[in-house]
Amino acid sequence: MxxxxxxxxxxxxxxxxxxxxxxxxxxxxxxxxxxxxxxxxxxxxxxxxxxxxxxxxxxxxxxxxxxxxxxxxxxxxxxxxxxxxxxxxxxxxxxxxxxxxxxxxxxxxxxxxxxxxxxxREFFHAPNPKIGIDEGIEYDSLSNQLLVNNSVIKLQNKEAKLLKLFLQKKNEIISHEMIMAHLWEYDEQGSDDTLRTYIKNLRKIMGKDRIVSIKKLGYQFTLA
CATH class of the missing domain: 3.40.50.2300 (Response regulator)
Known part of the structure; x- marks a missing residue:
């Protein structure tokens, strides 16, 4: 990480x-x-x-x-x-x-x-560091790791940063500009195609409906 x-x-x-x-x-x-x-x-x-x-x-x-x-x-x-x-x-x-x-x-x-x-306490000031995403899927906010059935899922650096951002701003619409600024440093060249690839990879793990694309606005990570 x-x-x-x-x-x-x-x-x-x-x-x-x-x-x-x-x-x-x-x-x-x-x-x-x-x-x-x-x-x-x-x-x-x-x-x-x-x-x-x-x-x-x-x-x-x-x-x-x-x-x-x-x-x-x-x-x-x-x-x-x-x-x-x-x-x-x-x-x-x-x-x-x-x-x-x-x-x-x-x-x-x-x-x-x-x-x-x-x-x-970065995530919701919750006493439990593990955030439930779906059945058998959790995010450990202390180690910044995604767990599926208690096994660590290897994510790319920027995929991990993206997931963390989604969880910090759950159910909010996050603009493309904010996501790009969060994932790529000033001297790095990000792209919409690369971002879509990261989104696709996270959807494969957590389900397509978990990350919603809001036309012309950005993305929303839905979590009850």
């Missing part, structure tokens, strides 16, 4: 390097940014699973950056890492759309715990 991708906005280069090295040693892929404009550019060009955002950074503050991307519909979970500790700052952080707020200085192990906690 692909590594979980984190965007780290932190203008203190020493702290940024320390956090990156620690999280990468734990199996994460971390992309550092040192000012708000650089972070904004990166989050538009790449898909991330979690944002780690300092607040007082050059060009665009972490608060303003997250407020902006939330208004644009980006629901990627975010943790603020900041020395601001007044209750007003905490209120501002959550009003901006963060999922957690960690005051500096912090222990790296605490940061890891916060990250893991958010990623584990």
């Amino acid at each position: 692909p590594k979980t991708k984190l965007l780290l906005l932190e203008d203190d280069t020493n702290l940024s390097e320390t956090v990156c090295e620690f999280l990468e040693s734990k199996g994460y892929h971390v992309t550092p940014a040192y000012d708000g404009e650089e972070a904004e550019e990166m989050l538009y060009e790449h898909h991330f699973d979690l944002f780690l955002l300092d607040v007082n950074v050059p060009s665009i503050s972490g608060f303003d950056l997250l407020t902006k991307v939330r208004k644009e519909g980006n629901t990627t979970p975010a943790i603020f890492l900041t020395s601001l500790n007044a209750i007003e700052d905490l209120e501002h952080g959550y009003a901006s759309g963060c999922d957690d707020y960690l005051r500096k200085p912090f222990a790296l192990k605490e940061l890891l715990f916060r990250i893991e906690t958010i990623l584990k």
